[in-house]
Amino acid sequence: MHSDCYCRVCGYGLSSPPWGEDGSTPTWEICPCCGTEFGYEDCTPASARRKRNQWILNGKKWFENKERPADWDWDRQFQNIPDSYK
Numbered sequence: 001m002h003s004d005c006y007c008r009v010c011g012y013g014l015s016s017p018p019w020g021e022d023g024s025t026p027t028w029e030i031c032p033c034c035g036t037e038f039g040y041e042d043c044t045p046a047s048a049r050r051k052r053n054q055w056i057l058n059g060k061k062w063f064e065n066k067e068r069p070a071d072w073d074w075d076r077q078f079q080n081i082p083d084s085y086k
């Protein structure tokens with residue numbers, strides 16, 4: 001998987017880079033896990049952290065609950081978040 005193919009907020013593995021192949025063309029799609037709109041809440045490390053903290057406080061609810069794996073592990077997924085956005 002492409003190293004940029006993870007949500008900057010929650011680390012969810014995506015089928016395509018949320019900010020495009022050039023890293024600066026957001027898709028404006030919605031993360032199935034945390035509900036971030038790529039290009040909006042994840043545009044800076046500070047805004048990504050704010051969104052992540054809100055999402056955690058709200059119980060880490062999946063935006064698309066049917067996509068949630070039965071053995072989903074937040075601590076493992078967290079490792080996928082790009083270091084500069086952690």
Ligand SMILES: [Zn+2]
Pocket residue numbers: 007008009010011012031032033034035036
């Ligand atoms: Zn996400």
